[in-house]
Amino acid sequence: MSALNVAEERSVALPERAALQQHATRPFLWLVRRELWENPSIVVAPVAVAAVIVFGFFVAAIRFSGKVFISVNQDPVGAIAVAMIPLFFVAFALGITMLFTGVFYSLDALHSERRDRSILFWKSLPVSDRETVLSKLTVPMAVLPIVTFAVALSAQILIFLIENGAMLAHGGSLRALWTQLPIPAALTAFLYGLITTTLWYAPIYAWLMLVSAWARRAALIWAVVPFFILAIFEKIAFRTHYVVDLVKYRISGGFLAAFAQDPGLHQNRATVPLSDLTPAHFFASPGLWTGLVFAALVVVLLIRMRRYREPI
Amino acid sequence: MTCIEARGLRKSYGKSVALDDVDLRVEEGRIVGLIGPNGAGKSTALHAMLGLTSFDGELKVLGRDPWNDRDALMRDVCFIADVAVLPRWIKVSQALDFIEGVHPRFDRSKAEAFLAKTSIRMKSRVRALSKGMVVQLHLALVMAIDARLLVLDEPTLGLDILYRKQFYDSLLNEYFDGRRTIIVTTHQVEEIQDVITDLVFIQHGRIVLNTSMEAIEARYAEVMVRPEHTEAARALRPMRERQVFGRSVMLFEGAPREQLQQLGEVRTPSIAELFMATMGDKQEGTR
Numbered sequence: 001m002s003a004l005n006v007a008e009e010r011s012v013a014l015p016e017r018a019a020l021q022q023h024a025t026r027p028f029l030w031l032v033r034r035e036l037w038e039n040p041s042i043v044v045a046p047v048a049v050a051a052v053i054v055f056g057f058f059v060a061a062i063r064f065s066g067k068v069f070i071s072v073n074q075d076p077v078g079a080i081a082v083a084m085i086p087l088f089f090v091a092f093a094l095g096i097t098m099l100f101t102g103v104f105y106s107l108d109a110l111h112s113e114r115r116d117r118s119i120l121f122w123k124s125l126p127v128s129d130r131e132t133v134l135s136k137l138t139v140p141m142a143v144l145p146i147v148t149f150a151v152a153l154s155a156q157i158l159i160f161l162i163e164n165g166a167m168l169a170h171g172g173s174l175r176a177l178w179t180q181l182p183i184p185a186a187l188t189a190f191l192y193g194l195i196t197t198t199l200w201y202a203p204i205y206a207w208l209m210l211v212s213a214w215a216r217r218a219a220l221i222w223a224v225v226p227f228f229i230l231a232i233f234e235k236i237a238f239r240t241h242y243v244v245d246l247v248k249y250r251i252s253g254g255f256l257a258a259f260a261q262d263p264g265l266h267q268n269r270a271t272v273p274l275s276d277l278t279p280a281h282f283f284a285s286p287g288l289w290t291g292l293v294f295a296a297l298v299v300v301l302l303i304r305m306r307r308y309r310e311p312i
Numbered sequence: 313m314t315c316i317e318a319r320g321l322r323k324s325y326g327k328s329v330a331l332d333d334v335d336l337r338v339e340e341g342r343i344v345g346l347i348g349p350n351g352a353g354k355s356t357a358l359h360a361m362l363g364l365t366s367f368d369g370e371l372k373v374l375g376r377d378p379w380n381d382r383d384a385l386m387r388d389v390c391f392i393a394d395v396a397v398l399p400r401w402i403k404v405s406q407a408l409d410f411i412e413g414v415h416p417r418f419d420r421s422k423a424e425a426f427l428a429k430t431s432i433r434m435k436s437r438v439r440a441l442s443k444g445m446v447v448q449l450h451l452a453l454v455m456a457i458d459a460r461l462l463v464l465d466e467p468t469l470g471l472d473i474l475y476r477k478q479f480y481d482s483l484l485n486e487y488f489d490g491r492r493t494i495i496v497t498t499h500q501v502e503e504i505q506d507v508i509t510d511l512v513f514i515q516h517g518r519i520v521l522n523t524s525m526e527a528i529e530a531r532y533a534e535v536m537v538r539p540e541h542t543e544a545a546r547a548l549r550p551m552r553e554r555q556v557f558g559r560s561v562m563l564f565e566g567a568p569r570e571q572l573q574q575l576g577e578v579r580t581p582s583i584a585e586l587f588m589a590t591m592g593d594k595q596e597g598t599r
Contacts, residue, residue, distance in 0.1 A: 021458060022416040030413030037406050038399065118399035123364060124391035127414050128383040307382075310364070311397075 027127050031135030032143065038112070039105055042139060046148055049097045050155035053090045057159055061166040079172075080180045083163050087181075090155045091190045095197065098148040102140035102201070106208035107219045109136040110306065117311040129306035133209075137299060140205040145194045152190065182273075189272040193258070196282050200254025203291040206298035213305050216312050249287060258282040315340045315461055315493040316361060320369035323356050323517075330356040331367065332517035338510070340460065343494045345504045347587060348514035354497040357514065358465050361495070362391055374460060387417060389461045390454040396446040400439035404432055404449060411453055423456035426486070444475035451479060455487045462487070464496040468503070476500065480507050501583040511583060515591050533564050533572050534581040541575040548572075552589035563589045 036042055110133075113119040122132065160177070167174055211223040231243040260276045282288065316338040323331040330353045338344055348354050359365040361373050363382030371378060376385045398407065404427070411418045427434075430448050438446055447467060454462060468476040484507060488494065498504055511528065513521035523531070537545040537560045546553070548571070550562035563581055564572060572578045581589075 126386040
């Protein structure tokens, strides 16, 4: 029996196909979720870093808390500063983790689907290239900062509880911890730091994604080496260092614009007073806006490029 | 209604021409086998229809331009490619979740029902599945989509015969309803012999044969010629002659059946025979 006969019999037997059944979809939400499935490090990396710090602090609190917290009655200000250090440190470490995760995520974002040929599968679904590219950009620009803040807050709550426990164990009063720790200010500064860093680094993420969409292999090399070559050429040919300055500015300029003083340099106090935050200066900085314009242009280019992308 | 309409379709990669002025029209409800030697342009043609590659000329799939309208087109088109393209990291359940989340015409219960008949488990990742199971999974996902066109690019490549047979059985019995259109390329021509309604041969980027399967019966005949009639048969100018157990088997195009029946046993040639007759010699010549 040939297939044609099968077809004829079946089309007679079947009732008219009802109007095509459709259900509501939320492509963007699922695209972002898809990124989290493929890149569990977005969540695992900060959780792992936070877990190590919290556990380390827990061990330290058992071993050394007698020396540190017992002195709270003699030196309340010093004790508060000591209590602040781990809270600050976990936030700082998670901020750094966020940058690394964002860099490596972006370098792979439009590369892995070509490497494993799954781009043919993703493209066989009714999802536009624009939604796809924007969902990938959403990871370093929104998902990572949100995850980082949530994990940092959870870790800080745990550390705070450990500090309370250590204080109680040594007969200290919880009053200072609950009234004198500048927690709202610290959280505000941290959130502000995450937002300004992410906005400032937007062109870096965009550049890395462009390389990931373009390079056939060794995306990391393609992302970095051109700047080395340009810098060396510039140094030899013109004896100038604009490229180096530009790279330096892109890496550290955001902190300098966003904070009155570089918080990392404050070894004597583990907090950033709100007066150090300079949002007016940051949002008026031309470096922010040129960076965002560059990022936007790259995204437009990426959406166009994705249409031409094939397995490699 | 016309499902695919190509006019003057061209595509070249640098100097090599993958598609050379292809005209093709496929009506809805057909199952078309697109057959050709390696590098003939089969995959390029399919990729053009799916909006995966740019092209010159005119191409409309279900009335849309695939290159500029891919995401809208993919609501009505499904695709299974040569080697597994499902991402290796994805879990079966995640694949179902994702497609349900982005595809308005995906019926999750259908996919689950199909998977229940296999040994594929919801928690498995694609990388843990055998090649046959990955194709089963992809087929389950595709069959649960109420699409109008299904494109299969070497879907059974590398599968053992059991999986291959199951694949086409499922496709015909559970998916094809006489309204959908299916386009399939394969090297295993014998396995689609009884599946397809239309046959298209492509070689060097050109269509060299485009016929329905009924027309093949009327147009081509293969004769196992009795030895005493060998010369008479050759006088009718067969397309191809080969020897089987010391007897000549000749393939004729357009020769009257009554005349052929006097020369020996007549039967309808297989696709493989037609393939060899139409393309085998030319292909040799070009190498």
